[in-house]
Amino acid sequence: MVSKKGEALLPKVNARTGRTRLIAANWKMNLNHLEAIQVVQKLHFKLRASDYEYCEISIHPPFVDLRSLQLLIDSDRMNFSLGAQNCYFEAKGAFTGEVSAQMLAKLGVRNVIVGHSERRSIFKEDDELIAKKVKAVFDSQMIPILCVGETADERGNGQSAEVLSRQVSAAIRSVSPDVLGNLVVAYEPVWAIGSGTPASVQDASEGGDIIRGVIESIKSKEVSQAVRILYGGSVTSANSREFLESSSLDGLLVGGASLDPDDFAALIEA
Numbered sequence: 376m377v378s379k380k381g382e383a384l385l386p387k388v389n390a391r392t393g394r395t396r397l398i399a400a401n402w403k404m405n406l407n408h409l410e411a412i413q414v415v416q417k418l419h420f421k422l423r424a425s426d427y428e429y430c431e432i433s434i435h436p437p438f439v440d441l442r443s444l445q446l447l448i449d450s451d452r453m454n455f456s457l458g459a460q461n462c463y464f465e466a467k468g469a470f471t472g473e474v475s476a477q478m479l480a481k482l483g484v485r486n487v488i489v490g491h492s493e494r495r496s497i498f499k500e501d502d503e504l505i506a507k508k509v510k511a512v513f514d515s516q517m518i519p520i521l522c523v524g525e526t527a528d529e530r531g532n533g534q535s536a537e538v539l540s541r542q543v544s545a546a547i548r549s550v551s552p553d554v555l556g557n558l559v560v561a562y563e564p565v566w567a568i569g570s571g572t573p574a575s576v577q578d579a580s581e582g583g584d585i586i587r588g589v590i591e592s593i594k595s596k597e598v599s600q601a602v603r604i605l606y607g608g609s610v611t612s613a614n615s616r617e618f619l620e621s622s623s624l625d626g627l628l629v630g631g632a633s634l635d636p637d638d639f640a641a642l643i644e645a
């Protein structure tokens with residue numbers, strides 16, 4: 376990220392937690408490259424300099440939009456991080472339809488969403504594959520945003536903590552403690568995604584605490600305190616502030632409400 380004069384402009388660390396907040400826009404399979412340019416230009420126009428001061432804003436468009444947004448963000452010196460929604464763990468080869476972490480890094484991508492519940496359920500990604508992707512993203516000097524969360528049934532059966540623990544431990548086991556502190560984990564209860572019914576702030580914070588506890592038990596307290604934990608699932612401008620006020624959470628992963636620049640700017644400003 377750079378200022379208008381070209382110097383690095385990093386968001387301030389949250390004094391309560393020692394971590395920098397992150398708001399990530401997961402566009403899913405929406406907005407072609409022309410629409411993407413318009414949305415990002417409008418968002419940039421709407422936000423004030425102070426909106427970037429307290430959190431990193433990361434935009435995760437479809438792959439085909441990345442090059443256009445990279446050029447736009449660089450040429451207009453916008454303060455957005457470029458993000459991706461997925462990648463493959465192999466560097467190159469006969470993997471028709473896939474995009475490697477290294478290719479994303481070359482495009483200036485900083486944050487890569489890994490293991491979103493839609494990837495897990497629709498594309499049958501399992502914990503083992505997700506662990507390989509997390510490692511590949513770190514190996515390419517980018518930051519994985521690992522998504523975890525229980526389904527409505529698992530929640531009903533009282534298995535939420537068990538599911539979070541399984542998903543987090545599988546994904547981080549083979550990651551070196553030297554880089555693991557840079558990890559971002561998004562707690563996204565599957566039942567809250569796209570449903571219009573977010574988790575309560577208390578439930579989201581409890582989920583965040585469980586995740587941090589799992590990281591501490593597998594690695595160390597120091598690493599667990601460095602990891603940023605986001606909440607995702609039906610976040611809007613009407614509820615974003617409450618989640619950001621929880622000291623268990625370091626930001627948000629936003630789907631639907633990130634597609635409209637007016638809505639998303641209001642959510643960030645809130």
Ligand code: PGA
Nearest residue numbers: 568569608609629630631
């Ligand atoms: P939503 O999606 O904000 O539309 O609920 C969040 C996500 O899937 O990351």
